[in-house]
Amino acid sequence: MKKWFIGFILLIAVAVLAACGGNDNEESGDTTDQGTETKEIQFGATAGPYSDMITKAIKPGLEAKGYTVKVVEFSDYIQPNNALDNGDIDANLFQHTIYLENFAKQNNMDLTALISVPTAPMGIYSEKYTSLNEVEDGATIAIPNDPTNAARAFNTLQDEGLITISESADPLTVSEKDIVANKKNLEFQPIEAGQLPRAIESADLSAVPGNFALAASMDLLSALALENMLDPYRNIVAVKAENEDSQLAQDIQAVVESDEFEKIIDEEFAGFGKPTWMK
Structure with missing residues (x-):
């Protein structure tokens, strides 16, 4: 009888501790409204x-x-x-x-x-022109000197009708050698991409990648043309x-x-x- 009574007391104690533990978990704030643990x-x-x-x-x-x-x-x-x-x-x-x-x-x-x-797309910016329709024959344009961003510049210029790129060229790897027509005889000036915002002051046009334009506090919507960006x-x-x-x-x-x-x-x-x- 004594052993039975002690066992009964221990069983009650375990049940009480389990209930307390459950309440602690509910009040700890470690769960979300959906009942899942917070994920950092x-x-x-x-x-x-x-x-x-x-x-x-x-x-x-x-x-x-x-x-x-x-x-x-x-x-x-x-x-x-x-x-x-x-x-x-x-x-x-x-x-x-x-x-x-x-x-x-x-x-x-x-x-x-x-x-x-x-x-943020690449943009064609200028302090000389207010429209690409004003671009003169032989105008200079600063473009990125790295192949990836240079290809983006050439694709944008083609979209705006200033150059024509060979149909056999891969749009992702287009370079100056793929240009088959340059109706304005644009002169390309490859420079480091981070310097392109400043190149607006020296070149007639500058093809500036969006991240560098924003870093220079330029308004994307002030570009004469914005890139139709490939995915x-x-x-x-x-x-x-x-x-x-x-x-x-x-x-x-x-x-x-x-x-x-x-x-x-x-x-x-x-x-x-x-x-x-x-x-």
Whole structure:
């Protein structure tokens, strides 16, 4: 009888402790409204418009899904992928697909593009002309000296009717040698992309990539023409390939595909070109 009584007391004590433990969990604040554990993530970006895009258009949507989001800013185009590869951050937003694929291949990384986002396009700017119709014969135009951005400049000039590119040329690798007609006899001046905003003062025209234009406090909508950007040049959210199908990846895609995301883009990022899937 004594053994039975002691056993009964122990059983009651265990039940009371279990109940207390359950109450502690409910009051601890470690759960969201959906009953799932809070998830802390690090989202990397270069300082500027894409860091702002995460903060204004992506972070709120992820927080509504139960995540705690820290935006990590970088000052170069090397460290964001290094940090993603070694697990210091969970995703990044700063680069287009071509850059990601080349960087990953050269550095033996297994990174992948998750979804493309609206991107600041290259623009043709001028302090001399107010319209491309005014461009004179023999006008000078500063263009990027790297092959990827130079191709974007040539494609934009063709779209505006200033040059004609060979039909056999790959749009992603177009160079000056692919030009078959140059009706204004434009003189191309290749310079480092970061110097193109300043080149507006010395050249008749300057083809400035959107990120450098914004860094120089230029208004995208003041361009004489904006690039009809090919999707491989649009910036993407990148993750490690092993996490491509993770819950976080699915939630990031859902946020970027939401109506609220597009509304914020329209309100806060004027002039940004939208990827094909958004159109």
